[in-house]
Amino acid sequence: MLSYRGNLYKLEFPFVDHSFDNLVIDKVEVQVLLPEGSNDFEVKYPSFEVERSPDSRRKTYLDTSGRQVLTFTASNLEENHIQNIEIYYKFNSIMLLQEPLLVVIAFMAVFLTVIIFVRLDFSISVDENREARQKVAYLVEEVSNICNRIKNSVSDEMIDLVGTAKTNKDMKAFKNSRKEIEGVYKQLQVDLGNITKKITSFAPTLTDKIIDLNKKEGERKAVITSIAGLAEKAASDKINVKALNEQLNGLSDKLSSVQGGIDDIITLL
Helix, strand or coil: CEEEECCEEEEEEECCCCCCCCCEEEEEEEEEECCCCCEEEEEECCCCCCEECCCEEECCCCCCCCEEEEEEEEEEEEHHHCCEEEEEEECCHHHHHHHHHHHHHHHHHHHHHHHHHHHCCCCCCCCHHHHHHHHHHHHHHHHHHHHHHHHHHHHHHHHHHHHHHHHHCCHHHHHHHHHHHHHHHHHHHHHHHHHHHHHHHHCHHHHHHHHHHHHHHHHHHHHHHHHHHHHHHHHCCCCCHHHHHHHHHHHHHHHHHHHHHHHHHHHHC
16 A cells, blocks of 8 residues: 655555465565655564565666665565565655656657758758759849839839829929939849849740740830820820820729739749
8 A cells, every 4th residue: 555645655565465374485575666766765564574685776667767676585474474564765756757758858859850860961962953943043032023123113103203294394304203213224124134044044944934024024114115205295294184194094004914914924933
């Protein structure tokens, strides 16, 4: 029977048990295997003589330091020697978590090892295809950035220029603004052309999509040129407000459609 109070445990059991009537035992050895981490042992012996051998340790599954083994021997026992022996010891209940934690840590170590092994590249040779894909991914990101800059710094600015020209009707200011926008556009087109050439050199399979992209960019350029011409008419007061708004709305819709097509192509790269 096992009982406890706090960290103090008491193990009580018959030193020998009743196996049959008129029991006679010449010599008996009893080994008590206590939990790992138990200490401060005290033994209350039966009324007959019991010898205690030196304590030892035994390691079982998931043990670290091993379990304490108490060994007792007695001789010439009869049925009337069936008496209890009491063993008192201290044991911290937190030690019950030791084995589950060892299992968890072991599994975590295995999983981490597998994850690291899978993710690490132990090959000595350079994966040229992988490097090419990484370069293409970087260049496609650059293409996307340039196309967004064309939209924000050229398309949107040119549309805003129409409204400014309509309001101010200042041809000199209009020409300066148009020249600045077209200068930005020209440089962005050069940058875009250089990057798309690199993409086709690293990934020839993307040539058709790059051709489609350049075609769409040509369509956008044509619309931007038409918007610039409309702004010039507004600045020189050669078009009435109604016609200006109608043409600007039509060109804006066409520009949005072309820019949507450009975004779709970039997504497929």
